[in-house]
Amino acid sequence: MSDIDFGLLAHRFDASPPQQALRWALQEYERIALSFSGAEDVVLVDMAVKLRPDVKVFSLDTGRLHPDTLRYLETVREHYTLDLELLVPEAAAVEILVRNKGLFSFRREGHGECCGIRKVAPLKRKLAQLDAWITGQRHDQSPGTRSRVPVVQLDQAFSTPQRQLVKINPLANWTSSQVWQYLRDNDLPFNPLHERGYISIGCEPCTRAVLPNQHEREGRWWWENPEDKECGLHAGNLSRAQGS
Numbered sequence: 001m002s003d004i005d006f007g008l009l010a011h012r013f014d015a016s017p018p019q020q021a022l023r024w025a026l027q028e029y030e031r032i033a034l035s036f037s038g039a040e041d042v043v044l045v046d047m048a049v050k051l052r053p054d055v056k057v058f059s060l061d062t063g064r065l066h067p068d069t070l071r072y073l074e075t076v077r078e079h080y081t082l083d084l085e086l087l088v089p090e091a092a093a094v095e096i097l098v099r100n101k102g103l104f105s106f107r108r109e110g111h112g113e114c115c116g117i118r119k120v121a122p123l124k125r126k127l128a129q130l131d132a133w134i135t136g137q138r139h140d141q142s143p144g145t146r147s148r149v150p151v152v153q154l155d156q157a158f159s160t161p162q163r164q165l166v167k168i169n170p171l172a173n174w175t176s177s178q179v180w181q182y183l184r185d186n187d188l189p190f191n192p193l194h195e196r197g198y199i200s201i202g203c204e205p206c207t208r209a210v211l212p213n214q215h216e217r218e219g220r221w222w223w224e225n226p227e228d229k230e231c232g233l234h235a236g237n238l239s240r241a242q243g244s
Contacts, residue, residue, distance in 0.1 A: 004166075010150035018170035019047050021151050022134070025168045026052045029132040033058055035123075036084070038069040039201045040179050041136035042076055042188050044170065048134070049080050058085040058126060062118035063094065064203035072191045079189055087122040094118065104205065111206060111221050118203075127158045132166040140175050141200065141216065176216070 013021040025032060026048065033056035034048055035041070048055045059073055077084040097105070097117055106114045127133060137149050155167040171179065176199075183190055193201055197209030199216035210219040 004154075006150070006152060006154050009152045013151040013170075014173065016151075018044075018174065019051065021168055021170040022047055023051050025132055025134060025152075025166075025170075026055065029130075029166070031130045032056070032132040032134065033085075033126070033130055034134040035059070035136070036073075036076070037136060037201070038065070038073055039136075039191055039194075040176075040183065042190065043179050043182050044134060044136050045076060045080060045082070046182075046186060046188055047170070049082075056085070057082050058087055060119050060122060061086040061088050062203050063089065064118065064205060066193060066201070066204045066207070068193050069191060069201060072189070075189050085126075087126055089118045089122055093121065106206065106221075107223060110224060124158060127155075127165055130165065131163075132168060134168045134170065136171055137169045138171050138174055138176070138179075 013024070022044070034044055036045055036057050036059045038059055045057060048057075061070075061073075073084065073086070076082065094117060097114065101109075101113075106112075133155070139149060149169050149172045151169055151172045153167050153169070155165040159165045182188075191198075191201055197211075198207060198219060199210055200220050201207055202220055206221050208219050208222060210216060
């Protein structure tokens with residue numbers, strides 16, 4: 001697959017329903033998995049299991065998630081009879097961080113180090129086993145950093161010289177309204193935090209509800225600059241996409 005024209009492929013799916021990109025990806029790659037964040041990514045789970053019932057799904061359990069999110073993950077697991085894999089950080093790395101800097105060092109130093117240990121490192125270990133992965137990124141999630149995310153791309157953040165990793169973002173062109181319309185039309189379970197004003201949901205200490213007319217990413221790492229509101233899972237790809 002090294003000769004794939006990702007620009008052409010992204011253009012092919014740009015105006016297509018998300019299911020078309022999903023169908024292509026699930027047929028093209030055997031070693032593929034869907035990243036489920038515990039928010040409205042359940043739309044992708046619902047679409048994917050209808051195309052490939054044995055699709056692999058994983059989620060990051062950082063050790064700092066809201067209890068509601070953990071319960072929601074189990075709801076989705078049972079609803080779809082999924083083998084939902086939870087990725088956890090290395091205990092030793094977390095222990096060293098907390099011992100040296102406490103539980104809330106990200107409030108002083110930025111969230112990069114904590115997210116690196118609790119999110120990026122476990123994800124990197126998982127992606128090393130895959131040829132492709134599926135995410136729920138959308139342009140409207142963060143106009144400052146995600147507005148040019150393509151439907152299909154070479155994952156330049158996690159590819160290596162020995163192995164290419166392909167990243168599929170089927171919902172890139174969907175709006176939040178379309179996502180929630182699909183949720184309602186298909187009676188899908190959703191994280192109860194959404195009913196309490198949380199839109200973009202991450203770890204409990206770094207997520208808060210937003211007020212009317214606030215953008216969803218304003219509820220994430222609210223003490224930092226808007227251009228820093230990425231945890232590192234997608235940041236490498238986003239900066240390259242914007243510069244292209």
